[in-house]
Amino acid sequence: MRGTVLHGPRDIRFEERDDPKILQPTDAIIAMTATCICGSDLWPYRGVQPIAEPMPIGHEYCGIVEETGSAVTSVKPGQFVIGSFFASDNTCPICRAGYQSSCVHREGVGGAQSPRLRLPLADGTLVPTRDAPPAELIPSLLALSDVMGTGWFAADAANVKPGHTVVVGDGAVGLLGVLSAKVRGAERIIAMSRHESRQQLAREFGATDIVTERGDDGVARIKELTGGLGADSVLECVGTQESMMQAIKSTRPGGYVGYVGVPHGVELNGQELFFDHVHLHGGPAPVRRYLPDLIDLVLNGKINPGKVFDLTLPLERVAEGYRAMDERRAIKTLLQP
């Protein structure tokens, strides 16, 4: 098959790869219905996170099960399934506590920007839908695999509750953090954004206020909007020092920061954090925990996270998709095999 391989900084190729095979009795192979490009794919794409050798890339997926290993019992060929970017057994104590992305047997998923994909630990990882979903719901179901699942975790980690004032950014995850905060009953949702198209989508998802300032000015504006106190819940979905500090400083004492942007070069000063008095929680989103509920919300028409895809390309034009996201011309690119 032909699939997507990153060769070096800004060198994405759609080229011949080996077909995936069942390697373990707990594996499954799926035929990709749709995949997409993640903000975190841009770290190695930009060379910020160097790679040692050509790397099949992509970790968001939904598709039809083609083949299963002999030990797989909960999914079968022909079923439509969604899974997370970490395979998990879903039975260990960490999984049972809802932290499947730190499963004691976890395996990272890679190479999903391809027409076929091997998934380890299929029983624990893949969630099937009862019927094959209609085509118009595919983008929203695909979004659950990471970007929406991660936005939801950010809102959960930030303890978003009815009546809360919430602050979120305008990246793809941030925008779905806005949607998550809305669904969880937040009263006021402040989107930090200076891009008109992103502001518009933020408002569609439930943002009540837009703040265009950044850094210290952004923090000052949030304080101004919250009676000098700061927000109850702040979602950090980027992973830079500036975004992390902005998140912490925008939170009121006793408030919550949920952080899901993979930190790059972030250092936190213990004494400052102590007197900021916030709750801090985050990490790789345990998407598997949320999949059943989020699938229901999509199938029942309650949420439409697929709106975050503002560019759709055939899979073989994947390199164009990376360029559009790198240059911030697209929020998120969906790829069709």
Added chain:
Amino acid sequence: MRGTVLHGPRDIRFEERDDPKILQPTDAIIAMTATCICGSDLWPYRGVQPIAEPMPIGHEYCGIVEETGSAVTSVKPGQFVIGSFFASDNTCPICRAGYQSSCVHREGVGGAQSPRLRLPLADGTLVPTRDAPPAELIPSLLALSDVMGTGWFAADAANVKPGHTVVVGDGAVGLLGVLSAKVRGAERIIAMSRHESRQQLAREFGATDIVTERGDDGVARIKELTGGLGADSVLECVGTQESMMQAIKSTRPGGYVGYVGVPHGVELNGQELFFDHVHLHGGPAPVRRYLPDLIDLVLNGKINPGKVFDLTLPLERVAEGYRAMDERRAIKTLLQP
């Protein structure tokens, strides 16, 4: 009056000071029944936290109200009261959310190792008991002012719940963290301690296991005791880089670190913290939130945090108390005016 003043590293003097006066209509003056020396007093005592000029020291107190300002309505002369090391109005939104130690009008309390003390914001800060408590309960009531209130906050921030496995150190706050974890229903309480007298008190307060290893070896031992996973809840009550990292690394993914040791030189790496996947919460303990419940627990004989005082001295011998704690010969020193 004569009171305790820190003049420089290891230079504690009991000397003439001005008598406290009502400065604001919201102030009260108390006559000290008992005060004590805090682990955090040792930072400036040792010169780790330099002081610019001679500083009246001490922030733990209980006593009899002598005088109140014209605006004070909830306490009156003759009442026995306890308060926290931060004065708070107890009415602002931050206080109402239970974070009185970050009250928008908070004021630090200082100079409590003296026979009389001015307290600002008396209505919001001081909690009176119905009757004058019996002498044998004074040490336990005094402990609520900081060391027990802080241990309790550590356990609360670390989400200690029935059935949990909890890890705590053996400082005065840590030992009362053990007691707090026990009262909150923890199933297994692992005390990190290599001092026999502290191990014994930890066991008295409810520790089920003792670990003598430290640093990476300590973490390895905790992992061994918890099926390779780490603890549900870890209380960090010291504030050094080593103790903070030991706490984080001893916690299972999805678990909770409650930290109450004022950090000195602590830096956290964002990416490590991300993949450690823990909840992190702490800061100056909002003791005022817990005082009413903790006072009831002491008056009803349910807890005896006063056991943490293993040295009692007349106030004028305060310098001996500092020396004993500095050399770790005493866990905590109670001072009687």
